[in-house]
Amino acid sequence: MKKYLLMALLLNSPFAQAQKEAFDSDNLSSFSIGAGYKSFIGNNFLAKTYNNQISFVYDFRLYKKWGAGTFYRTTQAKPFTNQYVGNSVYARTTELGFYATYYQKINGRWLFSPKVGFSTFLLKNQLRSPYQSDYYNYFTRGTNFFIAPEINYFITKGLRVFANTEYGFINMPRVTANKTATGTSYNVANQLNFGIGIKVGF
């Protein structure tokens, strides 16, 4: 008798219900916030100037079997050398983009959701004047094409946690510098971002 009672309790628990509903639902539209750890890689001025950074992302997506989303991500970094961008003391990157995604239920409460997308890439450097309490911003612009496999875990039907790995190809064709003298590229770069976050479905 105790065994049946325990089984009945487990089957009606919120977690079991969430699992069942997650599988039944076709509507996985969501809003999410997350944090990540981003690094620039390769032989380029970004990788040679900025430390690994903490990133913050806000993401909105509309889902059926296929989906589309838009996101805004910002990171802050302190340059560890002034060899490539001058005496910047503070830097910030912002990305505003969109992506296409697909979801594949794995089992239980797990959902696999790879993304392919495109975003703007804006790097702001800030230089402070030693002569007066003033600062000077200068901006480097480009685009970013990325792929990002993502895994989701349903806590309840409307609440998920996620983790993803994103690899991005940054292209800055309008930036000019002497590649031979600087020994590095100012036109292409790569970035790797490991992200986690929480997603609210609607």
Place this chain on the structure above:
Amino acid sequence: MKHKIIFFLLALTCISCRKIQLDGMTFYTVQGKISDSFNQGKASVGLDIYVEKPFATFLNANSTDRAITASSKTDQNGNFKITFPKSDGEVYLLLQNGYGVIDSIAINSGNSQLIKLDLEKLNNNLLEINTIKIKGL
């Protein structure tokens, strides 16, 4: 009321035009050598890229905005290379550590620590300058 708005807009314009504007889409590199009077390369001489932009305000017709956009040091042979963002001001190489120029390179009037960079001679964003002879001031 109309005059107040025009005055406010003019004041805003002056605030934005007085500041040195930096361009993060264009980076220049200047390279050369620093030597003493015996043509021996001077190691560890501090160098700055100094930018100056004159502007006028209602109160002062001869104001100047100044910034150090990049800094570096010479290597053990006296060679240096500095990369800095493009700006809309006059660009100089500023000698640190109390050194001044002793040869005939064009310097800023009255200041032998400043060497004017002729950016018209940039070749593919690179400016190579002749050896600069310096002495302690």
